[in-house]
Amino acid sequence: MNEIRNTATNLMDKQLGRNPVSETYGQPVQDPSGATMKAVVFDGSRNVKIDEVPKPTITHPKDVIVKTTACTICSGSDSHMFSGEIPGRNKGSVLGHESCGIVVERGSEVKDLFVGERVVIAFDIACGSCSFCKRREFTGCDTTNDTKLMDVNYGAHHSAIFGYTKMLGDVPGCQAEYIRVPFGDVNCYKLPEDIPDIKGLYMSDVLCTSLHACELGSVQKGNTVAIWGMGPIGLFAGRWAQILGAKRVIGIEVIPDRIKIARNRFGFEVIDRNEVKDIPKKILELIPDGPDVAIDATGFRFTTTMLQKIERAVGLETDSADVIFECFQSVRKYGHVALIADYVGTSNQFPVGHIMMKHLTVRSGQCPCQNYFDRVVKAIRSGEIDPEWMITNKVKFDDLPDAYEKLFYKQDGYLKVFCQM
Ligand SMILES: NC(=O)c1ccc[n+]([C@@H]2O[C@H](COP(=O)([O-])OP(=O)(O)OC[C@H]3O[C@@H](n4cnc5c(N)ncnc54)[C@H](O)[C@@H]3O)[C@@H](O)[C@H]2O)c1
Ligand SMILES: [Zn+2]
Ligand SMILES: [Zn+2]
Incomplete structure (x- = not known):
């Protein structure tokens, strides 16, 4: 049943094509040097693996490239992906939407972010300037998700989400050594020095959501x-x-x-x-x-x-x-x-x-993380919120596929993992 739904989704996506925004926004392209990196990729229903994939590069002047310093698996949403029940996920696509890291490259129109700065990345991808983003309805962003498939199914499209399906923009995820963040100024939040990765990482989803x-x-x-x-x-x-x-x-x-x-x-x-x-x-x-x-x-x-x-x-x-x-x-x-x-x-x-x-x-609805970052930092600083309460396992990058299984089958007490790169 899942395979049939997946094939149907892929066919529809091909027939429908892309919204016009794709001409200005662009799909990810490989680093011109041909460099590759390690990433966790979808490998069919209930399978993920570590693979060598193209290292991303700046595609749009508002992009930044972030070198991942820590990432994790979303116990709920990544398990939905792992299950293979959500159609529109191709084998080989890079997973993950919860990470933090260091800016290593910036596009020519990025204003507030500089190389060397530590950032946490919102799981939802917003442009910051469409009518939805102007009302701070970032997960309704009209610009970042250029598939028409969603318009057919829902009458409108959601913002893109990292490491998700065709319906959510097909943007490569962050369980990888590097990630390209579209509209870096909007979707990266600078981590203060007193917030280490082990706390700041979880602002990308759980603490805001x-x-x-x-x-x-x-x-x-x-x-x-x-x-x-x-x-x-x-x-x-x-x-x-x-x-x-x-x-x-x-x-x-x-x-x-x-x-x-x-x-x-x-x-x-x-x-x-x-x-x-x-x-x-x-x-x-x-x-x-x-x-x-x-x-x-x-x-x-x-x-x-x-x-x-x-x-x-x-x-x-x-x-x-x-x-x-x-x-x-x-x-x-x-x-x-x-x-x-x-x-x-x-x-x-x-x-x-x-x-x-x-x-x-x-x-x-999906969480517009951008609206919550400041409040979450305040609560972490005051000690009211301590993300370490949920970390049950510290894992190496190469162990992430095993952790996917543990989280999906809810085994061995796994609740939330922390992966320092
Ligand atoms: N809206 C958003 O922006 C957003 C963001 C992140 C996650 N999510 C979603 O939120 C949900 C929770 O995420 P999570 O990471 O905590 O997932 P999770 O899978 O770790 O937690 C879900 C929990 O529900 C329990 N459960 C299942 N059936 C139950 C039932 N009938 N009664 C009581 N408990 C039951 C499971 O045992 C599990 O512990 C997921 O569906 C996830 O995809 C939404
Ligand atoms: Zn998540
Ligand atoms: Zn927008």
């Missing part, structure tokens, strides 16, 4: 917040909720190691799905009106009911609505639901009536 989850859910002082999924995103969404003044954070998770971390390191109340079958019933026993905010930090792949398992298996839907149902069923009337988890396609049994009958506000 988890704060975005709380913003989408409008978490307020005194709120009760329930979060499905105690992966890196769910854990830090809970931590931000505490910082924003939530009086109770309740996590829902199935993996014992993660339940332990959520309870002991983050101090959340956690419902263990291995022990509790009916999650909304349990939540409503704990909070009779229901939590003020429900955050879904799981993902489109996770099912709990036989119906959704079957529908996904036979291709009747791409995305499970199981966790969404539990969020809607549990949250209080007039409550807020934040879908920070990745959803990509269509879902049957989506409980649309709950939104009307319980007067819910439901928000979702």
Whole structure:
């Protein structure tokens, strides 16, 4: 099924071609010297490997080239890629969207970045000057993702994202020795000297995205917040909720190691799905009106009911609505639901009536990291946020393929890795 979807996506992409922006923006080109570098590449469903690929070079005057000093694997989104379930990923394409490094080359129109500066790179790629970027809606950037495929599927296109699929711009990722960052001034954030790589790296996604989850859910002082999924995103969404003044954070998770971390390191109340079958019933026993905010930090792949398992298996839907149902069923009337988890396609049994009958506000979307960098740095400096709470494994670059497997199959306690180059 995945192979068929992938082939169909590739064919459609070829037929539809590119939006006109590609003429000015340009696709990546190889360093003229013919130099190569090591990178983690997609090698088909549930396979990644280290390979020699062309070293990138400046393609557009607003590009910078960053030499990677540290990178990591996104436990959620890179696992979706690894699964092979997201169509439009060619074998050999470079993965990764969480890294930091040193600027080694700058295009002629780059204003604020200079060779030798340390930067963290936002996972989303924005131009800074289209109408969406001007409103700071960076993940809606109209310039950086030039595929027409997304316009056909969604009626508009998302910004590009590093190391993702054709639908998200097909831009080479950062699990590599070097990365070309389009619109460097917009998408790189200068790391202050007192923020080492082991902390700053995680600003590229997790620390900003988890704060975005709380913003989408409008978490307020005194709120009760329930979060499905105690992966890196769910854990830090809970931590931000505490910082924003939530009086109770309740996590829902199935993996014992993660339940332990959520309870002991983050101090959340956690419902263990291995022990509790009916999650909304349990939540409503704990909070009779229901939590003020429900955050879904799981993902489109996770099912709990036989119906959704079957529908996904036979291709009747791409995305499970199981966790969404539990969020809607549990949250209080007039409550807020934040879908920070990745959803990509269509879902049957989506409980649309709950939104009307319980007067819910439901928000979702990819995080515009650029909006959160300053707040995250402040919280790291004050010690309120410590990304090291989630690092379970320090790995060498050559061990990244193995770490992909561990994260995908949720083995050996892997939660978040740190790879210093
Ligand atoms: N919106 C954004 O900008 C953005 C950015 C980064 C990641 N994401 C997405 O956020 C999600 C979380 O990311 P992550 O890195 O923490 O991923 P992860 O896969 O490590 O964590 C998801 C967790 O959910 C748990 N889970 C699965 N089914 C469950 C269920 N029915 N009830 C409770 N828990 C369940 C899993 O055991 C796992 O621990 C992913 O879907 C990821 O793709 C979104
Ligand atoms: Zn990520
Ligand atoms: Zn833009």
